[in-house]
Amino acid sequence: GTCGRDSYHKNGADFTNYYNSFSGVSIMMFIGFGYLMTFLKRYGMGAVGLTMLITVVALQWGVWIEWFFSMWYETDWIYIPMNIKTLDTGLTLVASILISFGAIIGKVNPLQLVIMALMEALFYAFNKAIFLEGALSFMDPGGTVAIHMFGSYFGLAVSMMLGKPSTGTDNEINHVSDLFSFVGTLFLFIYWPSFNGGELEPNSPPQQRAVVHTILSLCAATVGTFVMSSYLNPTAKFRPVDIQNATLAGGVAVGSVCALTMQPSDPLMIGLVAGMLSCYGFARIQPMLEARFGLHDTCGI
Template identity: 45%
Template sequence: MINGDFAAGAVLISFGAVLGKTTPTQLIWMTCLEIIFYSINEYIVVEELQVTDAGGSMVIHTFGAFFGLAVTVVLGVPSSDEQVHNTSRYNSDVFSMIGTLFLWMYWPSFNSTLVSEDGFQKERAIMTTVLSIAASCASAFAATKVLSYSKKFDMVHLQNATLAGGVATGTCCNLAISPAVVITVGLVVGIASVVSYILVTPRLEQQMRMSDTCGIFNLHAMPSLVGGFAGALITFTASDDDYGNSLTTKLKYDDEEWFHMPEVCEI
């Protein structure tokens, strides 16, 4: 059931890139195809490669974002007449901010859903997510105030960049990480998300015909890539001092013994 919810989440992320440019029939076909490719990707990443991805930064956010961006590149950029409607309004901003508040509150439980309760992992995942998403919230408010052209808080930036910390820590939320590192990751992705909204998104639309309706590149794609690299570095530098004897597992392959570092989902 939970894995099905995660698959639906990846599809909804992809919808964010194509809303307003597709028909309901096209969205149904897109959903059917994406669920198939999502399942294949999840099996390869989690089962075969055994990647550390407790909160689904790579499996859910990266895949969903780039799948949607690939579709929107195929669809192209809407005409100038249609682009007039591609803007936010007061009412839509208010309702969107309500959604942001709910996501902000429940993101720690989202990241820790599939985390084992052994070895303080679930509690660690919750605390890590709270620290990171709080840091990204603070940096997003500061960045949009300083970098926006109006020098005011931009609601579109705040609705999305404040959640970037939760996306970024999905890969490494259950690892033994220093609070300073977690907060740094949150601060970085919060600022990077705002910068991406201001500088990167317009260039992608002009040069690659990537019309990203809801800015999923800035909230899901970019922070999840940062989270993937962070998870890889943290896993690479892990030691027995942090995880004890469960870090290295002794495997027997044919008649030879091999040692490998399993992913934290097996620790």
């Protein structure tokens, strides 16, 4: 890698835009994901602290491994430009690992978690560089497939391997832990447009479309989540777990198409359906998977 003169952005406006994106995504990683996982009353400190550990370890390792597979596929071996855009791209890799962390939170120790992060970064970078961006030329600015789907399936596979945890009081939830988890949800909600538009050319029409479409989709997902949460609950009350997670499904679902030219109704419909389906998954599918297959998913990724 190099931090020499040629690695920096010659256009100051580009640096500012990429740094703004980096700042937004960093807040999502450290505060958003960190506090989202504090819903377990006995794992609040671990959730925030280990999220920080995973983020910094995976960022350092991910930057190098992503460039390695990219250069391997292109057979073009160059110095890695160590600039803010490279670090911004590395943070998207971290998001995939934190999603996987959600499936096994509270079931592994810090060393096991770091090992999982290093291994997942390897497979993530290989999948992204060789298959998605290489062989398939897949357009996925928001990482719906490359980040969220990969992280979910990887985390579920690790959880299946670990098995169902022993029953006890460690997975209990209280009002205080739920409140802290809501803080994470709000930070993720606010900065998700930065995540979906961060990889696109600064100030370009695709980036502007990505931001607007993500906001619309998130808003629609929130409406759908509140409606579905009340409908699926026998007491007709809103379940905190639905609001904390399913409201964000709109940002995930619209990620692959957020930069396309669409009518406003399109991202609204995507978000509405995503929020309702995600809410249904928390209420019905997650308990079924645990009962039939022993697949324990702590956060319901």
